[in-house]
Amino acid sequence: MEAYAAELTKRTGIPITSADLKKVLGALACAKEFWHITHLSGRPFNVVAESLKFFAERGWVKVENQHLELTPAGRKLVDEQGIKPPIESGCKACNRRGISIERWQDLLNRFKEVVAERPLPIIDYDQGFVTEETTVARIALMADRGDIQGKDLLVLGDDDLVSLAAGLSGLPRRVVVLEVDERLVNFIRQVAEKENLPVEAHIFDLVHPLPAELRRQFDTFLTDPPETLEALAIFIGRGLSGLKGAGCAGYFGLTRAESSLTKWRAFQAQLTGQFNVVITDIIHDFNEYVNWDYLLESVRNDLSFVQTWPRYNWYRSAMFRIETVDDNFFRHEEEMKGAPLYEDQEALIFTRRFRKEQ
Amino acid sequence: MEAYAAELTKRTGIPITSADLKKVLGALACAKEFWHITHLSGRPFNVVAESLKFFAERGWVKVENQHLELTPAGRKLVDEQGIKPPIESGCKACNRRGISIERWQDLLNRFKEVVAERPLPIIDYDQGFVTEETTVARIALMADRGDIQGKDLLVLGDDDLVSLAAGLSGLPRRVVVLEVDERLVNFIRQVAEKENLPVEAHIFDLVHPLPAELRRQFDTFLTDPPETLEALAIFIGRGLSGLKGAGCAGYFGLTRAESSLTKWRAFQAQLTGQFNVVITDIIHDFNEYVNWDYLLESVRNDLSFVQTWPRYNWYRSAMFRIETVDDNFFRHEEEMKGAPLYEDQEALIFTRRFRKEQ
Numbered sequence: 198m199e200a201y202a203a204e205l206t207k208r209t210g211i212p213i214t215s216a217d218l219k220k221v222l223g224a225l226a227c228a229k230e231f232w233h234i235t236h237l238s239g240r241p242f243n244v245v246a247e248s249l250k251f252f253a254e255r256g257w258v259k260v261e262n263q264h265l266e267l268t269p270a271g272r273k274l275v276d277e278q279g280i281k282p283p284i285e286s287g288c289k290a291c292n293r294r295g296i297s298i299e300r301w302q303d304l305l306n307r308f309k310e311v312v313a314e315r316p317l318p319i320i321d322y323d324q325g326f327v328t329e330e331t332t333v334a335r336i337a338l339m340a341d342r343g344d345i346q347g348k349d350l351l352v353l354g355d356d357d358l359v360s361l362a363a364g365l366s367g368l369p370r371r372v373v374v375l376e377v378d379e380r381l382v383n384f385i386r387q388v389a390e391k392e393n394l395p396v397e398a399h400i401f402d403l404v405h406p407l408p409a410e411l412r413r414q415f416d417t418f419l420t421d422p423p424e425t426l427e428a429l430a431i432f433i434g435r436g437l438s439g440l441k442g443a444g445c446a447g448y449f450g451l452t453r454a455e456s457s458l459t460k461w462r463a464f465q466a467q468l469t470g471q472f473n474v475v476i477t478d479i480i481h482d483f484n485e486y487v488n489w490d491y492l493l494e495s496v497r498n499d500l501s502f503v504q505t506w507p508r509y510n511w512y513r514s515a516m517f518r519i520e521t522v523d524d525n526f527f528r529h530e531e532e533m534k535g536a537p538l539y540e541d542q543e544a545l546i547f548t549r550r551f552r553k554e555q
Numbered sequence: 556m557e558a559y560a561a562e563l564t565k566r567t568g569i570p571i572t573s574a575d576l577k578k579v580l581g582a583l584a585c586a587k588e589f590w591h592i593t594h595l596s597g598r599p600f601n602v603v604a605e606s607l608k609f610f611a612e613r614g615w616v617k618v619e620n621q622h623l624e625l626t627p628a629g630r631k632l633v634d635e636q637g638i639k640p641p642i643e644s645g646c647k648a649c650n651r652r653g654i655s656i657e658r659w660q661d662l663l664n665r666f667k668e669v670v671a672e673r674p675l676p677i678i679d680y681d682q683g684f685v686t687e688e689t690t691v692a693r694i695a696l697m698a699d700r701g702d703i704q705g706k707d708l709l710v711l712g713d714d715d716l717v718s719l720a721a722g723l724s725g726l727p728r729r730v731v732v733l734e735v736d737e738r739l740v741n742f743i744r745q746v747a748e749k750e751n752l753p754v755e756a757h758i759f760d761l762v763h764p765l766p767a768e769l770r771r772q773f774d775t776f777l778t779d780p781p782e783t784l785e786a787l788a789i790f791i792g793r794g795l796s797g798l799k800g801a802g803c804a805g806y807f808g809l810t811r812a813e814s815s816l817t818k819w820r821a822f823q824a825q826l827t828g829q830f831n832v833v834i835t836d837i838i839h840d841f842n843e844y845v846n847w848d849y850l851l852e853s854v855r856n857d858l859s860f861v862q863t864w865p866r867y868n869w870y871r872s873a874m875f876r877i878e879t880v881d882d883n884f885f886r887h888e889e890e891m892k893g894a895p896l897y898e899d900q901e902a903l904i905f906t907r908r909f910r911k912e913q
Contacts, residue, residue, distance in 0.1 A: 216802020291646035444574020
């Protein structure tokens with residue numbers, strides 16, 4: 198497998214290890230749909246796509262009706278290499294989160310009502326929202342850790358409408374949303390006014406530093422950043438800039454589909470080093486995203502098995518919780534106009550480079 | 556609260572922030588037992604003990620029948636500061652783990668049978684084992700991530716008897732245990748022989764580097780280290796020394812009771828920096844420990860509320876999963892005789908310094 202990994206790395210310019218190939222083969226042993234294989238293998242979108250294309254060329258995988266299947270040769274390889282599929286053991290009661298929304302059913306029902314008319318995701322801002330259950334699970338998680346009740350909450354980017362769920366819960370003292378999309382800001386304002394929630398929303402692009410009156414004002418921040426290293430540093434750095442001091446918390450999602458573990462490692466080193474915060478939780482697959490309308494338009498169209506509509510919500514992210522251990526943490530207060538927020542070699546949206554213009 | 560935190564820090568020599576005091580006060584609003592308060596506040600044993608002692612001196616807390624309760628003055632303070640208790644939202648079906656042992660019931664039953672006669676924890680090696688459910692949940696977690704089936708597993712220290720649960724699951728190809736306690740090595744050998752498991756156990760002190768024949772031989776390691784920074788680096792570093800290369804995994808527990816978040820942060824910076832590995836999971840309270848016989852003998856005896864037998868398994872640790880992203884990671888192969896494995900200012904066992912000799 199080492200030689201194959203080296204060949205693929207050379208061909209694609211993306212670092213791919215034999216361990217990556219084995220993860221994709223292991224996923225193939227129990228899944229047929231590209232999106233399911235991507236989810237199960239925990240490898241970036243493009244690593245999975247390139248590996249499957251390579252396997253198909255070698256005759257280890259065949260594509261039929263846009264589905265993928267190991268050939269007898271592929272099955273032999275999997276056996277020889279001793280590759281076994283994962284044994285699914287996630288808790289079904291809490292959808293693997295460890296946090297239950299059972300006691301939050303009233304909030305879930307109210308939240309579903311108020312967001313029924315929400316604005317739909319658009320490609321310009323890398324949008325795509327999580328299920329209502331996920332949004333409420335975020336409230337439950339913050340409440341479980343004492344990070345929302347009686348607290349001031351800053352939400353940076355809010356296509357998930359966490360601010361409204363927080364407001365409806367009656368727990369936070371104040372919620373401030375900074376959001377670049379005017380449609381969302383208007384929607385949040387309308388609902389907040391109608392429901393009399395302590396939620397304010399402002400049109401704001403995070404390439405700019407937080408305005409002075411929002412610095413050091415919050416106990417907790419929550420964001421779901423685009424996943425270039427630059428965007429991660431900016432979004433989390435702005436969140437930290439809003440926090441009061443020691444013992445405050447930040448929450449954000451990070452995917453495996455758009456970020457390699459190499460990128461994860463680099464960002465974790467930055468968090469615990471330069472940023473001087475601690476990671477208290479990384480909850481696998483906590484955030485479940487609703488398949489967004491523009492998915493197939495945004496991804497490569499040179500592979501038939503990619504151009505297939507997913508049958509379940511395959512796109513997940515791990516939920517990170519960070520905490521400030523003292524007052525001496527990084528606050529990102531530089532102007533960052535022109536920073537590459539949305540595109541790198543691993544991010545989904547970048548696969549536009551593989552699209553044939555029609 | 557800042558002034559109180561500064562006073563306590565000065566008095567105890569342990570860094571204590573106002574956020575720590577608020578966490579303890581928040582826990583006091585819904586718990587009366589010292590061990591419960593320690594668990595809920597997520598703060599080190601000694602920080603909680605010193606804070607409670609301080610609160611009692613100030614008249615904010617009264618101690619009755621070894622239980623703690625906020626006085627009217629304490630309640631007023633909590634209200635004034637806007638401190639709210641956590642809202643427990645953990646999933647009861649999986650005991651907060653996100654990983655279910657439902658499909659692993661047969662393994663759990665078999666495991667309980669074979670470990671019925673296990674050696675009991677002794678203080679010499681900082682022992683204390685997890686519940687049988689926790690051990691089986693570890694197998695389920697590894698299986699869910701594809702880290703045990705068909706794999707070679709290295710277990711460093713095994714009072715939890717994970718090696719036997721792994722062997723009984725029929726999943727791993729080979730399991731090797733290195734353990735300093737001869738009683739445990741003999742017990743594991745006896746069961747492995749009787750049950751014909753692919754498990755071998757050796758008496759070994761991890762202050763020594765892994766023998767050459769065990770280096771670069773394993774896909775996965777698991778350990779539950781003592782929690783000084785030195786011990787963490789040695790145990791995890793030895794585990795890494797056993798791993799084959801990229802895409803291998805390591806599992807270990809880390810508590811809040813014996814390690815401050817400052818220590819967590821320092822160790823995470825070491826993992827993602829010098830060690831060059833990524834943290835893929837941190838699962839809050841995954842590991843539940845059975846209260847060990849020597850608990851009250853090992854902790855301070857100058858505070859009546861500490862000298863009370865816990866009514867539930869209060870001692871928990873978060874489960875970390877790390878993964879190697881390439882072959883270029885730290886392998887600890889130095890001799891470390893005399894390293895301070897078991898005692899630092901935060902570790903439970905260190906509280907012997909507070910014991911009055913009788």
